[in-house]
Amino acid sequence: MGGLFDLNDVIVEDEEEAVVVDADGISGSSSSSSSISVSGSSNSCSSGLCLELWQACAGPLIFLPKKGSIVVYLPQGHLEHVCELPPSEFYNLPSHVFCRVIDVKLHAEEATDEVYAQVSMAPDSEIEKKFEEGEIEVEYEEEEIEGLSKSTTPHMFCKTLTASDTSTHGGFSVPRRAAEDCFPPLDYNQQRPSQELVARDLHGVEWKFRHIYRGQPRRHLLTTGWSAFINKKKLVSGDAVLFLRGESGELRLGIRRATQFKAGVPFSLLCTESSKPSTLFAVAQAVSKKSVFHISYTPRANPSEFIVPFSKFAKSFNCSFAVGMRFKMRFETEDAAERRYTGLITGISDMDPSRWPGSKWRCLSVRWDDDAEINRHNRVSPWEIDSSGSVVGSGSFSGLGSKRTRTALPLHKPDLSVPNGTGFPDFGESWRFQKVLQGQEIFGFSSPYDGLDVPNHRSSEMRRCSSRPNGFGAVATEGHVRIPKANSDIAYKGIGFGESIRFHKVLQGQEIFPQPQYGRAPANIFAQDNNGLRMFNGVHQASPGNGRSSTMQNYNVHAQPSKPSLQASSPSSVLMFQQAGNQAGQIIGNKGEDNNYYGLFGVTESMARKFSTTPFGQQDSAENLRNKCSFIVSEEPSQDSLQLATSFATDPAHGGAKNLVPSSKSSCRLFGFPLKEGVLVAHEHGMSTSSASPPSENLTFSVSAAVQSHLEFPSSTSLSYTKVGGLMSSSLTGMLV
Amino acid sequence: MGGLFDLNDVIVEDEEEAVVVDADGISGSSSSSSSISVSGSSNSCSSGLCLELWQACAGPLIFLPKKGSIVVYLPQGHLEHVCELPPSEFYNLPSHVFCRVIDVKLHAEEATDEVYAQVSMAPDSEIEKKFEEGEIEVEYEEEEIEGLSKSTTPHMFCKTLTASDTSTHGGFSVPRRAAEDCFPPLDYNQQRPSQELVARDLHGVEWKFRHIYRGQPRRHLLTTGWSAFINKKKLVSGDAVLFLRGESGELRLGIRRATQFKAGVPFSLLCTESSKPSTLFAVAQAVSKKSVFHISYTPRANPSEFIVPFSKFAKSFNCSFAVGMRFKMRFETEDAAERRYTGLITGISDMDPSRWPGSKWRCLSVRWDDDAEINRHNRVSPWEIDSSGSVVGSGSFSGLGSKRTRTALPLHKPDLSVPNGTGFPDFGESWRFQKVLQGQEIFGFSSPYDGLDVPNHRSSEMRRCSSRPNGFGAVATEGHVRIPKANSDIAYKGIGFGESIRFHKVLQGQEIFPQPQYGRAPANIFAQDNNGLRMFNGVHQASPGNGRSSTMQNYNVHAQPSKPSLQASSPSSVLMFQQAGNQAGQIIGNKGEDNNYYGLFGVTESMARKFSTTPFGQQDSAENLRNKCSFIVSEEPSQDSLQLATSFATDPAHGGAKNLVPSSKSSCRLFGFPLKEGVLVAHEHGMSTSSASPPSENLTFSVSAAVQSHLEFPSSTSLSYTKVGGLMSSSLTGMLV
DNA sequence: ATGTCGGCCCACAGCCGACAA
DNA sequence: TTGTCGGCTGTGGGCCGACAT
Secondary structure: OOOOOOOOOOOOOOOOOOOOOOOOOOOOOOOOEEEEEEOOOOOOOOOOOOHHHHHHHHOOOOOOOOOOOEEEEOHHHHHHHOOOOOOHHHHHOOOOEEEEEEEEEEEEEOOOOOEEEEEEEEEOHHHHHHHHOOOEOOOOOHHHHOOOHHHHOOEEEEEEOOHHHHOOOOOEEEOHHHHHHHOOOOOOOOOOOEEEEEEEOOOOOEEEEEEEEEOOOOEEEEOOOHHHHHHHHOOOEOEEEEEEEOOOOOEEEEEEOOOOOOOOOOOOOOOOHHHOOOOHHHHHHHHHOOOOEEEEEOOOOOOOOOEEEHHHHHHHHHOOOOOOOEEEEEEEOOOOOEEEEEEEEEEEOOOOOOOOOOOOOOOEEEEEOOOOOOOOOOEEOHHHOOOOOOEOOOOOOOOOOOOOOOOOOOOOOOOOOOOOOOOOOOHHHHHHHHOOOOOOOOOOOOOOOOOOOOOOOHHHHOOOOOOOOOOOOOOOOOOOEOOOOOOOOOOHHHOOHHHHHHHHHHHHHOOOOOOOHHHOOOEOOEEEEOOEEEEOOOOOOOOOOOOOOHHHHHHHHHHHHHOOOOOOOEOOOOOOOOOEOEOOOOOEOOOOOOOOOOOEOOOOHHHHHHHOOEOHHHHHHHHHHHHHOOOOOOOOOOHHHHHHHHHHHHOOOOOOHHHHOOOOEOOOOOOOOOHHHHHHHHHHOOOOOOOOOOHHHHOOOOOOOOOOOOOOOOOEEEEEEEEEOOEEEEEEEEEOO | OOOOOOOOOOOOOOOOOOOOOOOOOOOOOOOOEEEEEEOOOOOOOOOOOOHHHHHHHHOOOOOOOOOOOEEEEOHHHHHHHOOOOOOHHHHHOOOOEEEEEEEEEEEEEOOOOOEEEEEEEEEOHHHHHHHHOOOEEOOOOHHHHOOOHHHHOOEEEEEEOOHHHHOOOOOEEEOHHHHHHHOOOOOOOOOOOEEEEEEEOOOOOEEEEEEEEEOOOOEEEEOOOHHHHHHHHOOOEOEEEEEEEOOOOOEEEEEEOOOOOOOOOOOOOOOOHHHOOOOHHHHHHHHHOOOOEEEEEOOOOOOOOOEEEHHHHHHHHHOOOOOOOEEEEEEEOOOOOEEEEEEEEEEEOOOOOOOOOOOOOOOEEEEEOOOOOOOOOOEEOHHHOOOOOOEOOOOOOOOOOOOOOOOOOOOOOOOOOOOOOOOOOOHHHHHHHHHHOEOOOOOOOOOOOOOOOOOOOHHHHOOOOOOOOOOOOOOOOOOOEEOOOOOOOOOHHHOOHHHHHHHHHHHHHOOOOOOOHHHOOOEOOEEEEOOEEEEOOOOOOOOOOOOOOHHHHHHHHHHHHHOOOOOOOEOOOOOOOOOEOEOOOOOOOOOOOOOOOOOOEOOOHHHHHHHOOOOHHHHHHHHHHHHHOOOEOOOOOOHHHHHHHHHHHHOOOOOOHHHHOOOOOOOOOOOOOOHHHHHHHHHHOOOOOOOOOOHHHHOOOOOOOOOOOOOOOOOEEEEEEEEEOOEEEEEEEEEOO
16 A cells, blocks of 8 residues: 555545636636636736636637737627616617727636636727728737637647546546646556546645555546546536646646536626626727727627627628538537538628627528537528638539738728828828829629529529618728737827838739748648639638548548648648639629528639739739628618629729729739738848839729618718839729719 | 334325415415415414414514505615615605505415515505594504414414434434323323324425424424425424414414524525516606505615504604614524614614615614624614614613604694594694694703713704604694504505594593503503502513523512502513613713714603603603604704794793693603503403593693704694583693794 | 455444433 | 533545446
């Protein structure tokens, strides 16, 4: 019995004390839960509740906003998240609110260890305006969106508890790898090596376990102290525990209860402390007054993603979705693993047509491929769909996801060197810009469809996806407003065109190194397979051969052998094109299938392919048009919008528009350069590639179409083109009657 | 081992289910606590939470208002009761609000079994008005005020748990009497008689215990099932359990946790569910709008009696309190027993002079005789003092409590045979009543003091105790408006003089049987010891020889051998006089001892003694004056009041007053007859004593003095003397300039 | 590699009368 | 009469390797 020591009386405190820790030293004042203030990407784990542990408990798929970052707040999602009858004021909120994250505090409920966050946000009208005008460029950092757990916490494991683990009869059987990876090494020379482990939970409470290596065959076990933990935490078979070894070797201990949305009451809450401080009324008030508001976010209790990173949201704006499209989505499986599921978009319609018409919240009706699964909504939001883009259906249809796109007509480029006072060109100025416009083009919509038995609706089915009924956002312009990295302390008042001067310089090195995302490796952008040009966004974590994301796997297989000229290594951030014969675009006008959208489409992949052979300048416009015009939907088929769309495409009388008609056939290599990516490139390459490209390559064009059927205010469409300080800026502005 | 049976698996449900029961069949909708609606004196105990059990758990001293009864709501007390910062509106409430009790729902907290009640009350301006005008007569039913447990629940016992009872080592030792009284009989022929007991707690949850009679010597024990109960309820040594056998033999089981106000957190709550629905703001709003409001009353958590039965409150208005007076008060001791404590009034002042000037809430500063005791306030409200009246101090002073008194000038007696339509005389009508009044008298204040070294303040110290700053209540009239019994469904609109006709009849039997209180036995009223006349209120439950209420014990000893003419048996409801030499009265003008009252006094005991030698008619007036003029206090010494007082006493020019000046030396046997007591007497004696007394003895006199220093409205003083229908009624009404 | 089980030990809940207050 | 204690016993927590997957 050598080496056996009794831990019976050194386990943990018996009292359930509320341990409040706050990394900022400013107490969260919540006595019933632990808390930590998260500022930026600070990984400080000194107190009980550390970011990594929180994120690990929340799960890898949980998005945690960062202080200073920009997010989109979705009232509808919030409504789903809380168990509160909203006041009528709440319904006056827009369907989405662009916000700057003021503060994020991490909490864990004292009783259940349920993780939640209290997020303070300030509606940001600047961002909103810029987004509407298409001036915000989506910065792509998946790390900001997805969880940090895997990348930043090397030594961790999560095990779903077995019946044996949770019975009173014995202890906890530690998987060998996990023990070797996370626990201090044992002296295996002893007959029964053992040691005492001390791990702190989310509240900073210490738990002590006897860790022994014994049995025949040998295995790692936690014995003494384990049942106390099980009992205190009320863990049952099916719940999961996770151990996490910090940098300095200290152990963290978290739990993930089994998701129990199925049969009625979730274990956790639905209506507990974490939902208290929200009070939708306060939110409604604050949002309408553009002042800071506070929400409580309990990610595991209700998977309603009502705070979405701006980039994810914006990207979804740029993606095409159509009935019949196939897609993938990531989910957490019951055993806390991650898994991709595929499904089919069966309809596109408002979730709540009366209260939030035009909202994209769960606007996609879907049917999942594996039917019997519950736990998944049959309505999803566009941004929930895997960012790698849509997946090819059964040979009949091609969805398109693009990494970097723009929204609609008209497009213009801001004056980078001589910003005006506001940072935005006003209406009068836009005419000035028109003079210098060049290389831009307006397309009508000619979108043959195939598959799905819906007859010729084509362009008449075009709808603009207006985020608000009054249709602001009808004019989208492209600017180069940079969204600062999430963890920055950059005052967001300062991010106007003044900053864009900096971009001017770094743009020098941009050239043909697009999208170096994730900061991990240079991007592999273009992959051409037998059928045409494909762009990948392959940042899925498919373990080769496990068959889970076989579709993506296949794309990788296709892409890699045929890699083109550019330096390419990791499959991150790759746009994906699909060859679909000569179909110029896919428009599914599935009239009436869902309640109030007749159909939805964007300028599709094949359209882009077609334009990809045009010379550079025009190319860019075409690409932008394709991207920006996706998701053009309005509530009713309107002759106005139809006329506008076709007039852009055909009427040369629109000021300067005729100059923008694309000629044809150029490389698409310069498509989709977010300015921020340029910055990243410059940083990564040390500004070393500053000279090669011709001046025109420094330009970024975008096209926005003002298509608005409800004319609550004068919609304008303008086109302008200006060159200032070596940078060309274009804007198309046209008055819509 | 015969007779042993295993109950281990039939104990109780392990799940802590919320059992909601409602005797009305209308669910209380509270899922976290049991509830029952109490209507009137319904003793229905069919559901889990029965009134008797609730009252037993609350304790015998807890007042539980009844639906339909009249109570006084005291905002200051409410403030002490809750843990809520009151809104400013709350401070605008009057210091006391007369209310009709609309509904009472009994609850018990699910987690702690803490009993609480949710009371709905409606401010009743009629009652308020009538009270101010002195038209309301205090009906005396102690049962309404005190708990019902003793009188209505015959088979019950309460035992404070010993260390052995609560240890895991053994079971619960049942006192023999208790077991025999409450439990089904055992078959004592068996060697170890045992049975299974099933008892339901406040929530209706069943608990099963093995009841065995064993050991040497034999004793009753609860074994199997007991520790489960202890553990579930988290009972510790010092807490008490109580068993209660209902009519149909079913067992009830309640707990009374040890009071733990001493060291910080009371076990129970301070801020739990029961305090939620109050929200002082809502109360403030409702009261100001005279609409129904709801409060939550947790009697054991905080002994703040902020709902007082009207009779108790009104009676306290009629009692004299003066600095230096000795008094008794009942308390629950730590072992859940009842005990009287005595103390000395050391000051009379506003508790919160700025916010509630003139409020009687805890207006008495007291010093307790047994010093070291905590748990007791050093400020008490007048109505908390034992209803039997004050107790004689250390030979220096005698307080006097009278059963039935009136308030102030002017007083009049209603027309018993011709009720007016409203049931209440208005001011004009009071003149009409004056005609039929008779036998009433007004006394000035001539109040020599002795004891306590305060110099000659006497009448100059006289203050009117105005319950509201504007001094309503300055004119009090006497009527015979009867407050219906609490449990009655009598519409309170109908309680006018019509009913008082009844009094007319029962008054016949009134004669000299005063204060048959508690409805238990004929009253022993007068007891004369060596030093003089004493009146007892001896309804304490002093177990002889335990030394707990030795003072009262002594009084009893004194009283009984010398009982006077009246039939007297139990020591209930006995007025007590104390001979204090020739000291005519005790007026302590302890100027400045408390903040804004210079002093306070009523017509004191010695005054009454002095008058007790006068012939009957005057006697009665004197008594009434003493009672009614008690608590005459104004914020400042006023010449007006002084003049008035002395003029009453000395000026024979006041109409009829000279007739009423007490001559001297008569028995005090007729002092202090509340009309209601007359009723009770009549009931108890079956109207049998209707003839013997001379006509004058059938009269009831009362004198009220309108002594108001702040003349916000014309104070009036009138005196009239009338004989109507064999009843003499007098009223003095004089206009005070 | 690890989930489950039987064997075993031991702490403690809990029933008993003895004893004393 | 009843509070506390020592004695006794049964239950179940919990550590162990065996065995099977």
